[in-house]
Amino acid sequence: MSNKELQALKERYVAAGAASPNEQFADHATNAELWDADGKRMIDFAGGIGVLNIGHRHPKVVEAVKAQLDKLMHTCQTVMPYEGYVKLAEKLSGVVPVRGHAKVMLANSGAEALENAMKIARAATGKTNVICFDGGYHGRTFYTMAMNGKAAPYQTDFGPMPGTVYRAPYPVPYHGVSEDEALRGLKMAMKADSPARNTAAIVIEPVLGEGGFYAAPTSFLKEIRKICDENDILMIADEVQSGFGRTGKMFAIEHSGVEPDLMTMAKSMADGMPISAIVGTDKYMDASGPNSLGGTYTGSPTACAAALAVFDVFKEEDILGKSQALGEKLKQRFSQWQEQFAHVDNVRNLGPMAAFELVESKESRTPKPELAAAVTKKAKEKGLILLSCGMYGNTLRFLMPVTIEDEVLEEGLAIVEESLKEVGA
Incomplete structure (x- = not known):
């Protein structure tokens, strides 16, 4: 079934409180990539909200x-x-x-x-x-x-x-x-x-x-x-x-x-x-x-x-070693973004449990949740699943699998950077 057909079924039969706002439906996935019911490929930086540290469908599992x-x-x-x-x-x-x-x-x-x-x-x-x-x-x-x-x-x-x-x-x-x-x-x-x-x-x-x-x-x-x-x-x-x-x-x-x-x-x-x-x-x-x-x-x-x-x-597979290495990569890239973008601040990580905030200005630190929402929307349009969180809804969090391939990681981070630019961050 197509995304459109599945969406019609969801609207008719799934309780509103339990229904996802996402109109794409996952069909199959491997490690940090998944494909929807229409065959569109997505890079997964959400990991089922932190469930897939070793990726979708690890062969041994x-x-x-x-x-x-x-x-x-x-x-x-x-x-x-x-x-x-x-x-x-x-x-x-x-x-x-x-x-x-x-x-x-x-x-x-x-x-x-x-x-x-x-x-x-x-x-x-x-x-x-x-x-x-x-x-x-x-x-x-x-x-x-x-x-x-x-x-x-x-x-x-x-x-x-x-x-x-x-x-x-x-x-x-x-x-x-x-x-x-x-x-x-x-x-x-x-x-x-x-x-x-x-x-x-x-x-x-x-x-x-x-x-x-x-x-x-x-x-x-x-x-x-x-x-x-x-x-x-x-x-x-x-x-x-x-x-x-x-x-x-x-x-x-x-x-x-x-x-x-x-x-x-x-x-x-x-x-x-x-x-x-x-x-x-x-x-x-x-x-x-x-x-x-x-x-x-x-x-x-x-x-x-x-x-x-x-x-x-x-x-x-030395998952903890890979986790530490991924954390360092994210730390470096986020630090660059904090210098590059006026609204990106408070970059932080403990390993690859990494995040940054979108704010009105670095001086005021006033949360800007609408900008975080714009980034996640733009990223989705470009083929990346990205989540916001936080008491103020202005934090972007990163939960990609620790096992993500280097080229897929770089592709996803490039989408984040492009999205930040296009929404005026």
Whole structure:
């Protein structure tokens, strides 16, 4: 079917709240390239929103999933467990930087991982509240919607959010929130809204994802760790978008040396197969009773096979080394653009988790979201998928596969540069 025919079906049968505004429909893809239903080629700098760090349809992942399909598709692991689940748990336990011996629960999505992380934190501490941060994004289920540090569009139409969720500032000095002010805000939240005796967890993205690709300073993460230690609060690192090689290390929290109590992960964990995980210190992970955690499809055999293959690819193809090299390339190109374009500012990256802002001027730092929208639109017309993000909608974020070929990377970056020029950036 053509894009036009599929669009007509979408308008007739897909709920408006779930329908993409994009009128192109993906047909097939390889690594950092995909083709729509009309055969138009697109370069992918979005990676399914950070899901495809090793590219579309990596051959080893495809092979692993096909082999699993010939053996077993589903039993529900709480009814009859299988090898893939426990082997993946073993792999994850060996690489996460949590304190002590780690145990694992597998789920289906990032939101589901955060929901279960909070269930575990409540069971482990006997407390109810959670403190999150401005700009944070944790999901679209009811509790994770409440945890999000940005209302629209995630909360707008859905009435009152669940209680017991409180918020503190995230340090973004470029927009006037210093590390000291953020820390003072966190302490004030604990004094005025959620005292330590009621707070089960503090949840933080080491690098804000949807909130704008701002990295939390190491000193800030260490202070959170200290506050948690002093008050019997679990520190939870949300690595759903920043994990699995996106920042040049397996997990972004590793740049700081801080060890959280629990971690959540998903997205690039299985190169496109739906799976997520909560990994944490064993005494916390074991806090709730039998059959208290799980779900019909959690840790499905096919998704586990894909995730295990991802681990093999990381080792065999030096994905972390490639990630670091890609980060350097983006850093250099973005720095050139900051000098070249009047409205490009605050270029930043942690590995290839890279972004820059479009502003009225470098002096005012006033966000210019309409310019970001114009760039993404122009890039799409030229055959490039590019995403904006941030509290103000003025940040362009880059999530191309780490495995992107040099010539495809250069072609995509040239499109970004052309688009910046043509919209008057």
